[in-house]
Amino acid sequence: MLPDLRNLGTILRILSIVTGATLVVAFAREQRWSALIDEWIGLTSYVVPYLLAELVLLALIAPRLVRLPYRHGVAAIAVATIAVGVAVHAAFARLLPGDAGSLLRQLVYALGAAALLLYYFHLRIKALSPAIAEARLQALQARIRPHFLFNSITAVLSLIRREPQRAETALEDMADLFRVLMRDNRELTPLAAEVTLCQQYLDLEKLRLGERLIVDWNVKSMPADALVPPLVLQPLLENAVYHGIEPASTPGTVSINVFLSRGEVHAILKNPVPASGRRHQSGNKMALENVRERLALHFDAEASLESRVSRDLYEVHIRMPYRTVMPAEVVASPQSAPRAPAHGVGREARRSRAPVRPLHGMPQTGAVRG
């Protein structure tokens, strides 16, 4: 699998590894400490422009590279490395006085570095893949509190005799909620689906809590097609209700604000902090850590989760990159292979399937209730 060449984390890793390597080379070439810095600057003044040019090129062609089989992807990167090498060499020879050095030697260095980096990322993805599988388990661990399940069943039972139709809707909402909780949650899901799920969840909570729970949705300007980790918002809303609404005897508002800003998806969730709600904050940490870990697995340094408590308001702020195509790591995760039919469907077929798997039973994307 190729690394995600548009990911900030990947780019930072490449930059720091290559600059680190040049320092090692400078150290090997020059024994005198006084001249070491000069040597290093000399090296980096060539290596860094080359590297930056190549990273820009790779970031531009990254969406195409992702779709290629691994071998072809590696070949494409080698070709790109040679092309950029030749271009940079020519530019240096033309623009700068003095000898630009041997082109062949530089290309060998660059290809060597590219091969080592690819090998590093290959190992890293391999090491992380079980972690992505683990993310599914974690998603399950972040699941709904049993307390919610049994209280909701009681609420549905209370409706069956008087308002059978409301009972039906409530059971359907529960079915959808548990379908998502029980399925394989490794792959990213459209934001609209996550929001719908949250609405169904909060409808169930409203059934139990009645007017004690006020929900303020603000998702009109959200990027409905953005891909997000499944169950990225629901556990946090569950926390909001459990810690912010249930312990209070007066009605409280949970507000959800999802929007796009400068190419990033932001989700801000707020709930009141009742005076007596401070006693069980420990359970809160678990869901928060779980969501934070899954964000890191999927988006590395490009996503963040921050929470803060003011006097009477608790706020969680999630920041995620705006993506509509699966990153390579997740699409080609080896763990997903055994789930495909054993024969008749080759590797290419699996790879070419639609990147976004629609969720069963989810209303149209963008549909917002209540």
Next chain:
Amino acid sequence: MAENALRVFIVDDEAPARRRLRELLDDCTGALPLSVVGEAQHGREALDLLQTAPAELVLTDIHMPDMDGIELARHLLKLQHPPVVIFTTAFHEHALQAFEVNAVDYLVKPVRVQRLLSALQKVPRLKPMASDKLAHLPSTARRFLSVTERSRVVLVPVEDVVYLKAELKYITIRTREREFLLEESLTRLETEFGARFVRVHRNCLVAREHIRGFERRVGNDGDAHWEVLLNGVLETLPVSRRQQFVVRDVGREPVNGAAA
């Protein structure tokens, strides 16, 4: 309704849960004469209503705002005719364990009608739970202290308590407004409320958030000792020689920090 119908009271903060219990109790009336005398959303409301409309059985949820079910059960014991309490709970592993250990009656939600009926049939033979048994159940510290005045149970919010002072058989509860008499052990209260109160004397616990400061005084015998100055109460309380360290400890904390 028959003369000897069982009088039942329902306490739950979730309206659907109350409605469901009413339905199930309705289903039981064929097998057992009973009447639902009222319902409440939390413990405090329940205690209030139960004073005027007494019940023989209280079915109460555990987790509720304002006053939880276990605290309610403790206060109900102060009523002239304490009802039998059966807890209803959705899922609280630890609570259930403690119930089993202490043989406390409970029903899990969703409640089955057969299970409810057999619980109801046992009620006439049951006695109200002993208070020390209730004290063993996992619960947060009480939010109220309850005292009996002219055969009514009066709740004193713990945050209003300025100090608790043991005198002979009773404990005096002092709030800004007045005093109440409580029949409990000072040591138990000290463990239950932990950091909220500080012991300044063998017989006295003072609420940290109500301490204004300390003053050094010289008595008639020429011995000097510390006195606690209180917010909103003119009276001062002596700090015993043994507890002198609290002057330093409490003095160091920011006044409001103790409330957290």
